[in-house]
Each structure stands twice: as C-alpha cells, then as structure tokens.
Amino acid sequence: MFTNKETFKREFLNKLEMMYGKTFLESTPRDQYNTLGNMVREYISSNWISTNETQRSSNHKQVYYLSIEFLLGRLLGSNLLNLGILNTVEEGLNELGIQLDDIEESEADAGLGNGGLGRLAACFLDSLASLNLPGHGCGIRYKHGLFDQKIVDGYQVELPEQWLRHGNVWEVRKSDQAIEVGFWGEIETVEKNGEFSFKHVEAEKIMAVPYDIPVVGFETTTVNTLRLWNAEPSRYPTGKDVLVYKRETEAVSEFLYPDDTHDEGKILRLKQQYFLVSASLQSIVRNFRAKHGRLHDLHEHIAIHVNDTHPVLAIPELMRILLDEEGMSWEQAWEITRGTISYTNHTTLSEALEKWPVHIFQPLLPRIFMIVNEINERFCQELWKQFPGDWKRIEDMAIIAHNVVKMAHLAIVGTHSTNGVAHIHSEILKHREMKSFYEIYPERFNNKTNGITHRRWLIKANPQLTSLLNESIGESWISKPRDLINIKSFSKDASFKYAISEVKKIRKQILAERIKEQTGVTIDESSIFDVQVKRLHAYKRQLLNVLHIMYLYNKLKEDSSYTIHPRTFIFGAKASPGYHYAKKIIKLINSLADKVNNDKQTNDRLKVIFLENYRVSLAEDIFPAADVSEQISTASKEASGTGNMKFMMNGALTLGTLDGANIEILDEVGKENIFTFGLTSEEVLHFYQYGGYHSHEYFHHDKRIRQVLEQLTSGYFPDTADHFDAIYDSLLMENDQYFVLRDFGSYVQAQERVNTAYQNQDEWLEKSILNIAHSGTFSSDRTISEYAKDIWKISPLKF
Incomplete structure (x- = not known):
C-alpha cells in the first residue's frame, strides 16, 4: 500500500472513492484525513495482531x-513517522495537490x-x-x-x-x-x-x-x-x-x-x-x-x-x-x-x-x-510492633485517619x-x-x-533541526538519542552555528505567523522569544513572569535611556475551571498584553502574547521557536517538569529555579549554559518549617515591587475594577506562599543576564548547541x- 508514492496515490484515491462515493475533486480535507487515517490503521493492523499474538503466546x-x-496529541503525523512512510505519503499527497499539514488540521487533539x-x-x-x-x-x-x-x-x-x-x-x-x-x-x-x-x-x-x-x-x-x-x-x-x-x-x-x-x-x-x-x-x-x-x-x-x-x-x-x-x-x-x-x-x-x-x-x-x-488495620499493627506506644507516628502514617482515606499512604504500603x-x-x-x-x-x-520522546518533540516537531543534525552527525541519534552529544564538537563551528540560527529563524517565522493568525498581533521575529507554557498554577509562578514584564514596561516608559533587546513574552496555559485565582492571573496577562501591545512608545521592544487553548499540536510549533524556556516554579514544588526538556532539545536556554529536572539540566550543560536564580529547595523548605519570611519587607524596601503591586489595585488596568485584589492580597496579606516577591530581585538579575547574553549571538548559539547536545539523556527511552x-x-x- 505504501511501497512507493505511485502505489500510495492510487490506493488513496481508490479508498477515498469507496469510503465517500465521491471523486477526489469533490472531497474535503476531512474526507482526505479520514481516508488516510483509515489506510494507516489498516496498514498497522497486521503488526498489531502479530504483536498481540506474540505477547499472548510467549512467557514475556x-x-x-x-x-x-x-x-x-494528533496521531496521524507521528504514526506516519514511526512507520517510516512519512516522506512517501507527503510526496504522494503533494503530487495530488494536497499538503499533509492541511490534512492534519482536520485531526482533533x-x-x-x-x-x-x-x-x-x-x-x-x-x-x-x-x-x-x-x-x-x-x-x-x-x-x-x-x-x-x-x-x-x-x-x-x-x-x-x-x-x-x-x-x-x-x-x-x-x-x-x-x-x-x-x-x-x-x-x-x-x-x-x-x-x-x-x-x-x-x-x-x-x-x-x-x-x-x-x-x-x-x-x-x-x-x-x-x-x-x-x-x-x-x-x-x-x-x-x-x-x-x-x-x-x-x-x-x-x-x-x-x-x-x-x-x-x-x-x-x-x-x-x-x-x-x-x-x-x-x-x-x-x-x-x-x-x-x-x-x-x-x-x-x-x-x-x-x-x-x-x-x-x-x-x-x-x-x-x-x-x-x-x-x-x-x-x-x-x-x-x-x-x-x-x-x-x-x-x-x-x-x-x-x-x-x-x-x-x-x-x-x-x-x-x-x-x-x-x-x-494490619499496617497500624505492624507499626505498633516497630514503634510501641508511638501513637503520633501511627496517626500520621495511617491510611485511614480522622475519617479520611489517604491514597498516597495506601500507594506506598x-x-x-x-x-x-x-x-x-x-x-x-x-x-x-x-x-x-x-x-x-x-x-x-x-x-x-x-523523559520525553524525541521522536515527537524533535523529529516530528522540528524537521528543519532534524535534517541539520542528520547531515552533521548522522542518524544514529534517532535510535540512540544520547548520540546527540556528538554535536558538541560543532559548538564552536561558525558554519554550524549559522545553520542553527537559520533553523531557529524559520521556526520563529512559523510561530509568528500562527500568532498573527490567532491573535492579530504582529511580533518581531528577531526579538527574544521568551516562553512559559504549562498548566496555570500558583506554584508555577506565571505571576512572577508577569510582574517582571510590568517592571520592564515601567522602566521603558520612565527611562528613555534604558535599552533592551526586543522581547516577546509568550504564554500558554489553562486554569482549572474552579481555580479562580489562576483565572485571575490569566486575566492579568491579557490585560497587560492589551496595554503593552498597543503602546507605540514601547511596542517595538516589548510584546506580550497569550495563546489560547494550549495543547500538544500548538506546543509542536512553540517549542522549536523558543529562545528562552521559563521554568520558574517555587523550588521544591515542581517534581520534574518535561517542558524544560522539550525546550532544551530544541535549543532554547533554560531560565529556571533549582527545582525538579532543572537541576539535572544544569548538571548536564554546566552553569554557564543555563540561567538560574532564586531560593533553593532547602531554603524554601526551611522557611516553611521555621518561618522567617515576611513579604511586606520586600514590598516596603523594593520600589520596583511596590510599583507593580500598587498597579494591580490602582485602576492602572482599565475595566478590571477590583479583579486583581486577590492577587495583591495573596502576596501581602497572605504572606506570598510561593515566594514570588522573595525571588523577584534575583529573577530580574537573571533576566538581565539573558538580555546581555542574547546580544552576543556567537556565544548564545554555542550555548544553544550544547543544550541540544546534552538533551539526549532526557529521552523517555532512557526513562x-x-x-x-x-x-x-x-x-x-x-x-
């Protein structure tokens, strides 16, 4: 069926006519998608049956x-890739006047x-x-x-x-x-x-x-x-x-x-x-x-x-x-x-x-x-034998206590x-x-x-980078992702750096077009694409990112001598329907975007984009285009993260706290190829255990913080009434549970280091290449x- 493009074209046209009773010229992209999807599933079937039979008959x-x-995410492209027939199908469709990308748009995530x-x-x-x-x-x-x-x-x-x-x-x-x-x-x-x-x-x-x-x-x-x-x-x-x-x-x-x-x-x-x-x-x-x-x-x-x-x-x-x-x-x-x-x-x-x-x-x-x-009951009896009389320990460790069933305790026991x-x-x-x-x-x-599958997040999402890697170090890394380390030897090669920069330029153009189509906003493709895409939660600290953008905007407005490399901040996140605090942060991001993007005094240097309905198919355009990967959770709160790995694999540099897998990325790439800031996990946990953090001190002693927080409640954002009072109160009245204000100054300094580093493109590209080179260790194949x-x-x- 897929032995060559001529056979594929013939089978595709026959299948479409049989399924829909219409000619190819009458067919819609959805007809074409369903036809191709059914063909691929039929192509898979013999191996699927064979795998099931082997598993049933063996003692494995x-x-x-x-x-x-x-x-x-969408399965059509990844299935074609994994089956090794992507090029055949793409070429065959092209000769029929169809773009595979257009067909894929008919598939829902x-x-x-x-x-x-x-x-x-x-x-x-x-x-x-x-x-x-x-x-x-x-x-x-x-x-x-x-x-x-x-x-x-x-x-x-x-x-x-x-x-x-x-x-x-x-x-x-x-x-x-x-x-x-x-x-x-x-x-x-x-x-x-x-x-x-x-x-x-x-x-x-x-x-x-x-x-x-x-x-x-x-x-x-x-x-x-x-x-x-x-x-x-x-x-x-x-x-x-x-x-x-x-x-x-x-x-x-x-x-x-x-x-x-x-x-x-x-x-x-x-x-x-x-x-x-x-x-x-x-x-x-x-x-x-x-x-x-x-x-x-x-x-x-x-x-x-x-x-x-x-x-x-x-x-x-x-x-x-x-x-x-x-x-x-x-x-x-x-x-x-x-x-x-x-x-x-x-x-x-x-x-x-x-x-x-x-x-x-x-x-x-x-x-x-x-x-x-x-x-x-049996677990508590076991504890009693080991710790006789220690009722507090037994109460704390019990699976059922105070009329509550504790699932994590059950899981461990x-x-x-x-x-x-x-x-x-x-x-x-x-x-x-x-x-x-x-x-x-x-x-x-x-x-x-x-880990992450490099097949989707590099080979499928970034074919331009994939081709460059194959030309430079061969294809062994596709089956052995740790072989990506072989591009380390190209980190100082001028022609390879240029090729990497051209790949990034193409990917930024693709994302910029999507942003224009979705939001109507035109962004500077030569700006730093600074990206934070993940679930919206207070501990992930999208709020810290927003407050920093407000500070940058204030500084650009107030100090005519202040210069930065043009920056586009890109967000994507869903807040759980009942998580009202997180939804207020989404509103704040969009209110800030309205103000910044429409300000002719600054919008040549600063843009804010919120991409609605963040999902896998959108992420496949975002990760390859990013320059900066925002991984700024409160230390000790993010178990691992995998977005950090996807960005790294596509050459973005991590701006992050010493949390989760950020630490292992740091260990891999070295401190000169990542931007870290903020409290450590030990420091955060010490504050939680012993106290000693007072967010009001940072409000009173740092005028940057005081200015941006007062803007939340002063009517600075039109038509928001008291909508951001809850954010203000969480940071001051409720003592800033996730240490946003404590880490603000350190975050600003890290962002300044990013700005400086990006302006030396030769060194930035070297850092980017080293990140790609070391990303193979974060393949889900290893995990x-x-x-x-x-x-x-x-x-x-x-x-």
Missing part, C-alpha cells in the same frame, strides 16, 4: 500503565489529558513500543476531555472539548470485551467451615466498553495497545429512574477532572477512578486466566503501574479479585498484590496527594472500603516500588514528605527522572529502560 512479562490522563502527567504517559507509551517492550496503557475515553479554552475580554471561558465530534479513526470498539463495574449496594458475609466470604449485592452496575488504540513503535513491528474505557449503561437498576441512571452512568466518562468542590463532584471523581482500575484489572485478570488458569503467579508475569494517586484503587481491587474470586488467603493475596503493583509519585503538594472522606468512600465502594480498612520523577524530588520524598515511610521501607523508594529493568522486570519481545 508485560506491564500495564494505568493513568487518568494520556495526552496523545485527543481530549484525554491536561498537562505534564498525561503527556508523560503518552511519551512512555511511545518509548515502550519503540523499544519493543510489552507495555500497554489503560485510561478513560473521555467524551469531552478537560475543556476548550477561549479568551473573551481577557477572561478564560471554558467550552466543551468535543474532540470526538467527527469520530476517531484510530480507535477500535471491542464491545465483546466489555466489563461490568459495580458501585453502591451492600456486602453479604457468608461463613462456611469457619471461613468467611463476601458478596457485593444490590450493586449499581456500569458497563465499561473498551476502545483500543494502536501504539506504533518507531521503525519496529511492535504495536502495543492503549485501551480506553467508555462508561455505558448496563442492566437498569430496579427502583431508579432510567434517565437518571443513564445520565449518571455516562457522566463517568464524560469529562476529565469534574469539579470536586462539592460532594457530588467528589463522588463522580472517585467513581471515575474505580471505574478505570476495576475495568482494567478485570480485563488483565481475564486474559491472564485464559492463558494460565490460576492467579498464584500473577506477579511473575504481570506488572501494573499506577501513574500518581488516581489509579491507586488498583491495590484494593486486585485484593478483592484475589480474595473473593480466587479464594486466596489474605497473606497470599497481599504478597501477589504488592509484587504486581508499583507507584509513581508526581508531587510534593499536599493538596495534590488525594484524600477521600470516608462518608463518600464507604457507601460508594463498600467492599473496597472493607479491604482498605483491613490493610490499614500496597506496592513494591515508589519512585519520584527527578533526583531532588525523590530526595524530598525520602527525607521530608514521606520520611516516615522511607524509614521503614527504604528498599521501596527510588528515582526515575522523567522507560530504567523502569523496565529496575521496577517492572520486563524485557524486549523478539519476533
């Missing part, structure tokens, strides 16, 4: 990666995630398949995803993310493999010969229907599976309104992260989490039984990984299956469960370590609560491995946040620094190889 251990998010958690999961699936490792994803098929973001008068407005409006050519519905998941109801206890058994009765059942998506490895025959569960009505419960049941059932897979500020939302989120793990584990066990019969050696053949706390109910669910269905003893079931499941922690933020009120958990999941309660996602994050977990658990289970804690060897104990399939 397999891993199942459970995640509430999979931020896949899959609405299956929000931020770094989901994008990491997507990168991991890519690496598993590309390394021929038997690994699959399990998630939820959200009908609407998070939301589509629109900016109206500077404010974020949320619209349903209707990514499935036109269907999804990549998915295959497997209704014959549907599974029932039960909620509510009662537990019957039956005693027989001194043994107790438990039965869930009068449960309200929901049908979990799987939709499978092929995960294509790069230039390999391995095609793994991402299985997404769709919630559909099962048997209608007696005594309940049919329409209410249908609506409540479908709500389980309707939206990612429903608002949980009230009990109704909490119930729905907990339902989602159990729906995911119960359907996934029942499916895994069903397939395992078909091959092996009994489950006594499940942990020797199957690894289950829970990505953050959302899927931690996998622990009691597996216990339920082993106890109630398999009839095992508690001790045997516990050994298998712990041996099977592993856990990644992604945060040190206490509010992100999920806790569920017992009054919600117990009635919704009665049998699961019984099992969690028993796990807690019920798995054989807990890993952080950057060296400093793992150390903070071991020695501060989870210190008490580390003291009794030191062997369970380890680090796996995050996944470490997970496979150290945690999951899986090895590549041989076909």
Whole structure:
C-alpha cells in the first residue's frame, strides 16, 4: 500500500472513492484525513495482531500503565513517522495537490489529558513500543476531555472539548470485551467451615466498553495497545429512574477532572477512578486466566503501574479479585498484590496527594472500603510492633485517619516500588514528605527522572533541526538519542552555528505567523522569544513572569535611556475551571498584553502574547521557536517538569529555579549554559518549617515591587475594577506562599543576564548547541529502560 508514492496515490484515491462515493475533486480535507487515517490503521493492523499474538503466546512479562490522563496529541503525523512512510505519503499527497499539514488540521487533539502527567504517559507509551517492550496503557475515553479554552475580554471561558465530534479513526470498539463495574449496594458475609466470604449485592452496575488504540513503535513491528474505557449503561437498576441512571452512568466518562468542590463532584471523581482500575484489572485478570488458569503467579508475569494517586484503587481491587474470586488467603493475596503493583509519585503538594472522606468512600465502594480498612488495620499493627506506644507516628502514617482515606499512604504500603520523577524530588520524598515511610521501607523508594520522546518533540516537531543534525552527525541519534552529544564538537563551528540560527529563524517565522493568525498581533521575529507554557498554577509562578514584564514596561516608559533587546513574552496555559485565582492571573496577562501591545512608545521592544487553548499540536510549533524556556516554579514544588526538556532539545536556554529536572539540566550543560536564580529547595523548605519570611519587607524596601503591586489595585488596568485584589492580597496579606516577591530581585538579575547574553549571538548559539547536545539523556527511552529493568522486570519481545 505504501511501497512507493505511485502505489500510495492510487490506493488513496481508490479508498477515498469507496469510503465517500465521491471523486477526489469533490472531497474535503476531512474526507482526505479520514481516508488516510483509515489506510494507516489498516496498514498497522497486521503488526498489531502479530504483536498481540506474540505477547499472548510467549512467557514475556508485560506491564500495564494505568493513568487518568494520556495526552496523545494528533496521531496521524507521528504514526506516519514511526512507520517510516512519512516522506512517501507527503510526496504522494503533494503530487495530488494536497499538503499533509492541511490534512492534519482536520485531526482533533485527543481530549484525554491536561498537562505534564498525561503527556508523560503518552511519551512512555511511545518509548515502550519503540523499544519493543510489552507495555500497554489503560485510561478513560473521555467524551469531552478537560475543556476548550477561549479568551473573551481577557477572561478564560471554558467550552466543551468535543474532540470526538467527527469520530476517531484510530480507535477500535471491542464491545465483546466489555466489563461490568459495580458501585453502591451492600456486602453479604457468608461463613462456611469457619471461613468467611463476601458478596457485593444490590450493586449499581456500569458497563465499561473498551476502545483500543494502536501504539506504533518507531521503525519496529511492535504495536502495543492503549485501551480506553467508555462508561455505558448496563442492566437498569430496579427502583431508579432510567434517565437518571443513564445520565449518571455516562457522566463517568464524560469529562476529565469534574469539579470536586462539592460532594457530588467528589463522588463522580472517585467513581471515575474505580471505574478505570476495576475495568482494567478485570480485563488483565481475564486474559491472564485464559492463558494460565490460576492467579498464584500473577506477579511473575504481570506488572501494573499506577501513574500518581488516581489509579491507586488498583491495590484494593486486585485484593478483592484475589480474595473473593480466587479464594486466596489474605497473606497470599497481599504478597501477589504488592509484587504486581508499583507507584509513581508526581508531587510534593499536599493538596495534590488525594484524600477521600470516608462518608463518600464507604457507601460508594463498600467492599473496597472493607479491604482498605483491613490493610490499614494490619499496617497500624505492624507499626505498633516497630514503634510501641508511638501513637503520633501511627496517626500520621495511617491510611485511614480522622475519617479520611489517604491514597498516597495506601500507594506506598500496597506496592513494591515508589519512585519520584527527578533526583531532588525523590530526595524530598525520602527525607521530608514521606520520611516516615522511607524509614521503614527504604528498599521501596527510588528515582526515575522523567523523559520525553524525541521522536515527537524533535523529529516530528522540528524537521528543519532534524535534517541539520542528520547531515552533521548522522542518524544514529534517532535510535540512540544520547548520540546527540556528538554535536558538541560543532559548538564552536561558525558554519554550524549559522545553520542553527537559520533553523531557529524559520521556526520563529512559523510561530509568528500562527500568532498573527490567532491573535492579530504582529511580533518581531528577531526579538527574544521568551516562553512559559504549562498548566496555570500558583506554584508555577506565571505571576512572577508577569510582574517582571510590568517592571520592564515601567522602566521603558520612565527611562528613555534604558535599552533592551526586543522581547516577546509568550504564554500558554489553562486554569482549572474552579481555580479562580489562576483565572485571575490569566486575566492579568491579557490585560497587560492589551496595554503593552498597543503602546507605540514601547511596542517595538516589548510584546506580550497569550495563546489560547494550549495543547500538544500548538506546543509542536512553540517549542522549536523558543529562545528562552521559563521554568520558574517555587523550588521544591515542581517534581520534574518535561517542558524544560522539550525546550532544551530544541535549543532554547533554560531560565529556571533549582527545582525538579532543572537541576539535572544544569548538571548536564554546566552553569554557564543555563540561567538560574532564586531560593533553593532547602531554603524554601526551611522557611516553611521555621518561618522567617515576611513579604511586606520586600514590598516596603523594593520600589520596583511596590510599583507593580500598587498597579494591580490602582485602576492602572482599565475595566478590571477590583479583579486583581486577590492577587495583591495573596502576596501581602497572605504572606506570598510561593515566594514570588522573595525571588523577584534575583529573577530580574537573571533576566538581565539573558538580555546581555542574547546580544552576543556567537556565544548564545554555542550555548544553544550544547543544550541540544546534552538533551539526549532526557529521552523517555532512557526513562522507560530504567523502569523496565529496575521496577517492572520486563524485557524486549523478539519476533
């Protein structure tokens, strides 16, 4: 089908006519996209079937990666790339008068995630398949995803993310493999010969229907599976309104992260989490039984990984299956469960370590609560034996305490491995946040620094840089990304620097055109593209960036002798619908953009851009164009970050705190090739523990800070009334929880170093090349190889 462009063109035209009953000239870009997508999926099918058969017939251990998010982005281009047919298809389409880019615009970004958690999961699936490792994803098929973001008068407005409006050519519905998941109801206890058994009765059942998506490895025959569960009505419960049941059932897979500020939302989120793990584990066990019969050696053949706390109910669910269905003893079931499941922690933020009120958990999941309660009782007894009389320790470490179920505690106790996602994050977990658990289970804690797939974030996103690298150092880096280090020898080569600058120029033109199209603002393509794109959260400190821009603007207005290299500050971020403080920061960014971009006195030197609806396909244009990568979270708060790696791989220089993977980037590139500033993690944690920080001091003693903060509430921004009072109060009345004012002066100095460095283009390009050269270590291939060897104990399939 894809052996050469002539064959492809013929097959493409035939397929289009068969699918739509119209000629090529009558077809729309969406017709063409669906035609090509179906052709590619059919092309994949034989390898997909072969991979599944090999995994079924071999004794290879397999891993199942459970995640509430999979931020896949568009799949057409990456599948063509991984299959090795991108050039053939592109050339064939060109000869038919079609641009592949135009066809790709018809594909919606899959609405299956929000931020770094989901994008990491997507990168991991890519690496598993590309390394021929038997690994699959399990998630939820959200009908609407998070939301589509629109900016109206500077404010974020949320619209349903209707990514499935036109269907999804990549998915295959497997209704014959549907599974029932039960909620509510009662537990019957039956005693027989001194043994107790438990039965869930009068449960309200929901049908979990799987939709499978092929995960294509790069230039390999391995095609793994991402299985997404769709919630559909099962048997209608007696005594309940049919329409209410249908609506409540479908709500389980309707939206990612429903608002949980009230009990109704909490119930729905907990339902989602159990729906995911119960359907996934029942499916895994069903397939395992078909091959092996009994489950006594499940942990020797199957690894289950829970990505953050959302899927931690996998622990009691597996216990339920082993106890109630398999009839095992508690001790045997516990050994298998712990041996099977592993856990990644992604945060040190206490509010992100999920806790569920017992009054919600117990009635919704009665049998699961019984099992969690028993796990807690046995764990507390174990603690009592080690620390007799230490009630405070037991209270602090308990899985259930003060009528709350603590999911992170359950995750550590019920798995054989807990890993952080950057060296400093793992150390903070071991020695501060989870210190008490580390003291009794030191062997369970380890680090796996995050990574990104260079196939999407370099080869696909930046074909111009890819071509230059191939011409300069060959193509070995494509299969061995650490070979990017070979361009280090070109860091002082004048002709190579020129070529790198030309690539960056092209990428900046592409992004500038997109900005013009989306915002109507014309930006200076020779300006410094200073970029902060990530989820909007107070700890990520978009606010620090904004306050600095306000300071720069003030200085340009007040001091005619002050000069800077023209700077374009680019933001992209979504704020959770219920996170009103974050939404105020979005409004502040847009209010500042209106003022700055329309000021003829300064807008030749300063522009501010907010790109709405930040998503993977937009990110693919942003990362290659960036000069400066803003990674300015409060130290100790960002577990790792992966945006920092994507920017680095495309030659942007990091401006960041000593937090997360920034530290490992610093270690790789050296302090002269990164711009660091601000408090260290140790200093931040010391302030939290012992106090001593008073934000008012910085307000009173730094006139730059005083000026920009007063502008928030003085009417400086027209038509905002008291909208920014909450930001002002958070920094002064609430003592600036994330040390924005404390780090402001240091951040200004770092930005001045950026400005100076950029004006020496020869040295800047050398720094850029060295960043690219050292980025190979942050490939997700490296990360996944470490997970496979150290945690999951899986090895590549041989076909």
